[in-house]
Structures are given as structure tokens and as C-alpha cells.
Amino acid sequence: MRTLEEFESYYNHTLFREMELLDARRKKMQNRLGSIIGVTVLGIAASITVALFLINPERDLHFILILVAPIVILLAGVVTWSAWGRDKAFVADFKREVIEKIIHFISPDLSYQPKNFIGVDSFERSRLFLTKIDRYNGDDYVFGKIDKTQFWFSEVKAEYRTTNSKGQTQWQILFKGLFFVADFNKHFEGTTVVLPNRLGNSGIARILQKANLARSEKLLQLEDPEFNKYFVAYGDDQVVSRYVLSTSLMQRLKDFRKKSDKPVYVSFVNSFLYLAIGYTKNLFEPSFFRSLTKFETVRPYFEEISLATGIVEDLNLNRRIWTKQ
Secondary structure, eight states, X not given: XXXXXXXXXXXXXXXXXXXXXXXXXXHHHHHHHHHHHHHHHHHHHHHHHHHHHTSOTTSHHHHIIXXXXXXHHHHHHHHHIIIIISOTTHHHHHIIIIIHHHHHHHOTXXXXXXXXXXXXXXXXXXXXXXXXXXXXXXXXXXXXXXXXXXXXXXXXEEEEEEEOTTSOEEEEEEEEEXXXXXXXXXXXXXXXXXXXXXXXSSHHHHHHHHTOTTOSSEEXXXXXXXXXXXXXXXXXXXXXXXXXXXXXXXXXXXXXXXXXXXXXXXXEETTEEEEEEEOSSOTTXXXXXXXXXXXXXXXXXXXXXXXXXXXXXXXXXXXXXXXXX
């Protein structure tokens, strides 16, 4: 696994020039945006000023300048930004020149498809989220092999639709973040699901966790207080689930949870491991308001990609005593 110090050296010697060029384009967009906002605000202010002080209120023009003109000017500002101000290729170029190079720096055996993502069928097969999905998308698909373990991950966003009392459709986020799939290298039957423990370990919490009617798997009684602090586990076969959730794997899951400091969901279904890490922000996207030539701006990209690729090592998936039958 590449270290942060190695990445900083790579950044200074290889990435920095590309970051300078991208940062110049970012600043150009910022300047254009500032100009568009300034002209738009001045236009709106001028239309209102003219209407209030120079136009006879009895005329229809007064109404137009007060209500219609600001809306037209605002729309013109949005159109100008879209047609002239925004660098449409900026994000795609950033991902090709920066994210892809960071991925190959971490491991040359990995492939990257910025517009692709893990399909909804894999997401549903994980049994991590049981709510019906009405809208699903993603990007930043990475796949490859580390040692003997094949894996793939991407950013995904799964949503479901609700209707409020007025009959209006509202979209609720079921999950947004990094979704990871790996060949677990361990032959087993059944399903084991490990979810964030959001209720705690009180008596009432355990009753509610046990009475999870939406889930066919049964609550697992695991004798690890620290694991139970972070996670609640379900399985459809107690023997198989305890076989899968070995003491060493539970320790690695605890360590990984502390390392990621994000909600972590894990399942083991049909010999595959599914892992989801919740994020509120968009991953692997450039910051429009921060300089790209500072290492601290680039550092999170390396850490997030390393976190994803490091799952194989963190969970010891290359350990071959779990070779499939």
C-alpha cells in the first residue's frame, strides 16, 4: 500500500503541473461567475430603480420592470453561465488528469471508468438496503485485482419516492456513498448482514433490533461488546454467520469502522462481500472554491481511494485459507 509521504512526493514531481493548469481553468471560471453575478445584480437593481423613480406607476411598464425584468435578467445570467462561463470539460479533465493518475499510482493493476458505476442489481443483491429503489445512479467505477482478490467499487446514489399530503412527489436518499464488491474467497451458504448500530445496546434497542420485520435474517447474538457498539448483525443461519464473522474479521471491521469514521454497512451473500460507506459529499470531484495547487486539497482524494482499495488488505481478503470449494 502506498503511503501518504510517497503520494506527496508523487504530487510534487508529477501531478503538480497538471494541477496548476486545472487551477488556472478553475480561476477563469470563478472570474466569469463573478462577472455574471455582478452584471445580473446590477441589471436587477437598475430595473427596479428605473421602475421606482423614473417610471410612472400608472403604466404597465412599471409592473414589468418590478416583477418580470428581474426574472428575465436572472434567467439570462443562468443561461450565460451555462453557455459561456462554465468550463464543461473541467470535471472530466480533472478526473482523467488527476483521479485516474492517483488510482494508477496506488496500483497500476486498477482500471477506472469515470462515467460508469456498479449496477442496481448488485446493490440490491447485497441485502444491505431493503427499501424499493426508484432512482439510482453513480459514477467513478474502479475495478481490478489486488494479489488474488478481484474487486470493484464506485460512488452510487440510491433514492426512493414518497408522496406528501398534497400529492407532491418527494425523493428520499436511501444511500449515498462508496459501494464496494469483492470476491470474498470463502465458500458459504446464506446471508450475513452487518449494519451500523444506530440504536445502541440498551434492552429496548435489542428488542427493536430483534423485531426487524423488514428483514428475514435473524438478529445475531455476538459476544464482542466493542463490535456490538458499532454494528448490529443479522444472519439466516447462525452457524454460517458465526463462521463468516470470525474473531479476526470482526476485529478488522472494528478497525475499519474507526479508520473510515463513516457509517459502514457490510454483507456476505453468495460468496461475495458487499461494503457500503456513507458519504454526504460527492467523491472524486474537484473543488470549485479551493485552490488545486495545495497538497491539502488533493490529499483527501488519495485517502478516499486508498480507503477503498485498502479494504482488501484491511479485511485480509487475500488470505487463501478461505479458498472457495
